[in-house]
Amino acid sequence: MEQIISTPRLKLTLITQAGSGSPELAWLHTIYSDEKATFWSIYGRSQSLADTEKAASRLLPSTEDGVFNAAFAVHKLLGGGSDASEAPLDTATATATATAAATATATAAGTEFIGLVSLRSVSPASDAQRHLDLPPHLASLPPPPPNVPRNASSSGTTAKKDDTGSTDGGEDAGGALTVEVAYMFLPVAWGRGFATEAVSAVLLAASASSLLLRRPLYVRAIVNGDNAASMRVMDKVTISGRRMQPRGVYHWAGEPIFHGGRWRAEADLWVYGMYLVW
Numbered sequence: 001m002e003q004i005i006s007t008p009r010l011k012l013t014l015i016t017q018a019g020s021g022s023p024e025l026a027w028l029h030t031i032y033s034d035e036k037a038t039f040w041s042i043y044g045r046s047q048s049l050a051d052t053e054k055a056a057s058r059l060l061p062s063t064e065d066g067v068f069n070a071a072f073a074v075h076k077l078l079g080g081g082s083d084a085s086e087a088p089l090d091t092a093t094a095t096a097t098a099t100a101a102a103t104a105t106a107t108a109a110g111t112e113f114i115g116l117v118s119l120r121s122v123s124p125a126s127d128a129q130r131h132l133d134l135p136p137h138l139a140s141l142p143p144p145p146p147n148v149p150r151n152a153s154s155s156g157t158t159a160k161k162d163d164t165g166s167t168d169g170g171e172d173a174g175g176a177l178t179v180e181v182a183y184m185f186l187p188v189a190w191g192r193g194f195a196t197e198a199v200s201a202v203l204l205a206a207s208a209s210s211l212l213l214r215r216p217l218y219v220r221a222i223v224n225g226d227n228a229a230s231m232r233v234m235d236k237v238t239i240s241g242r243r244m245q246p247r248g249v250y251h252w253a254g255e256p257i258f259h260g261g262r263w264r265a266e267a268d269l270w271v272y273g274m275y276l277v278w
C-alpha cells in the first residue's frame with residue numbers, strides 16, 4: 001500500500017518501524033497510554049513503554065506467510081480548514097487537487113498526531129487472539145453486489161510481498177482476501193469526522209493498491225453494540241458511493257475481559273463488511 005495517504009484534512013503515514021526513540025513509538029505510546037482512546041480496546045491501556053512496544057509489534061508489516069498488516073498513523077493538518085466538523089472522503093474528494101492542497105498545507109503548517117487506523121488479514125495464520133471465531137453465517141462472505149469494481153486479474157494469481165507483508169492468507173473458499181479494519185483516536189479528535197475520513201481513505205487506498213488488486217478484497221469491522229460512536233462511523237464510511245453493510249450481531253460469551261469501562265463476560269458485537277474489489 002501507499003506510504004502516505006492524503007485527504008483534505010489529514011495525512012496518514014504507514015508505520016513500518018517503531019524502534020526505541022522513534023517518532024512512531026512516541027505516537028503509539030501517546031494513544032495506547034490514553035485511557036479514553038483505549039476505552040474500547042480489547043488489549044487495554046499501556047501502563048508502560050514496554051506495553052506499547054508489545055502493542056506496536058502487532059502493527060508492523062509481517063514477513064510471515066499468511067499475514068497482512070498495514071497500520072497508518074493519522075495526523076491532522078494544522079490550519080487550512082482542518083477544523084471543519086465533517087469531511088467524509090469519497091472518490092470525488094480523493095482527487096489530485098485535494099491531495100496537492102493537503103500536501104501543501106502539511107508542508108506549510110505542520111501536522112498533529114491524532115489517531116491510528118489498521119488493516120490485518122483474517123486467517124488461521126493470523127494472531128488467533130486478534131480475531132473472533134465468528135459463526136459461519138457471519139464469517140463467510142456474501143455475494144458481491146453489482147456495483148463492486150471487478151478485478152479481471154484476481155483469479156489464479158498470487159500476490160507478491162511488499163513492505164506491508166504477505167497477502168497469501170486471509171482467503172475464503174472463493175479466493176477473496178479478507179482484512180479487518182480497526183482504529184482509535186485521541187479525545188481531542190473526537191466528534192469532528194476524522195475517523196470516518198481516515199478509515200475511508202485507508203480503504204480507498206487498499207482498493208487501489210497494486211498489491212491487493214490481484215485478488216478479490218473484502219473488509220470487515222466488529223463493533224461492540226454499546227459503542228454508539230463507532231457504529232455511527234461504520235454507517236458513514238463510504239467508498240465510491242458504497243457503504244459498509246451490517247451483516248448481523250454476534251453474541252459473544254467467554255472469559256471476562258475489561259472492555260468499555262467494565263468487566264464483561266458477554267457482549268453483542270455488530271459485524272460490518274463490504275467488498276472493495278471483486
